[in-house]
Amino acid sequence: MTPPRVIDERHSPPIPIPATPNNQHPAKRTPKDFRFGKVIGEGSFSTVYLAKDIHTSREYAIKVCDKRHIIREKKTEYVKREKEVLNILSSNVKATAPFFVKLYCTFQDMDRLYFVLSYAKNSELLPYINKVGSFDITCTRFYSAELLLALEHLHSLGIIHRDLKPENILLDERMHILITDFGSAKILETEPEIKEEGPQLERRNSFVGTAQYVSPELLTDKSASKSSDLWALGCIIYQMVSGLPPFRSRSEYLIFQKILKLDYDFPDGFSQSVRDLVEKLVVLDSSQRLGAKDGDSYSSIRSHPFFSGVQFETLYKQTPPQIY
């Protein structure tokens, strides 16, 4: 039997944009070019709508940000960063790891900013974990492997996500992952000519991601490296298997205390090979995490026994395992 042909609309050329009368620049899109539908996501200063391009009938997720609210809450830097990161990712799509929402265009009116993004038809990964209680090993392996490829690509572009969590992992129409929400991301400065020792750390700042997935170094010295995303990866892999993140408590403060003491345990029956991988990622010293010393490919993580048999180069072409 021949394998089904994959028609990948996500990476087809962007919306044909009519030229301006003098034919010099493509005309900026406006809200009138889209029919806005239901709300599919809400953030602290944005709302995401499902929208249809009236010219092509293609569906997009349009993130609408309220300008006054952003200015009032002093979040302009976050919005600029998100656009910058999405632009980098959208012009560097990797065929074997197209695991990021794509930014097709942006426009604005007096009150709002609009980001036209790929629409992830199957929404967030989180409700899938919650619905089935936990993933079986095959599903955990597949989605962990896609996440690993995504992080390899993101980090090779010098970008740290800093807020990786199941709510920011969306699923496309074929159930492959699409990572979103780059408002907390950091773009690392380009490597200096004379390479300094150790991983490239970002400058200290006041940013802290979501409590359950935040790495200890963000809590102690407010600095993150690529390895901070590997900590989050470990927490997410734990959550896929057990149904809940490893560090849980009734307040953020208590969660932070647990993270700093590495106070978590594995439920009975937790797979031994996943446990070994999680224990090598969820490590207090960021330089000691599995993969922290790797280059652009996380070869030490790829070669962990949990991933044995995974064909990383063809993951995106594979049909994801059914989630039960």
Ligand code: ADE
């Ligand atoms: N919710 C937030 N962003 C989304 C997107 N791009 N697609 C689907 N649902 C979303």
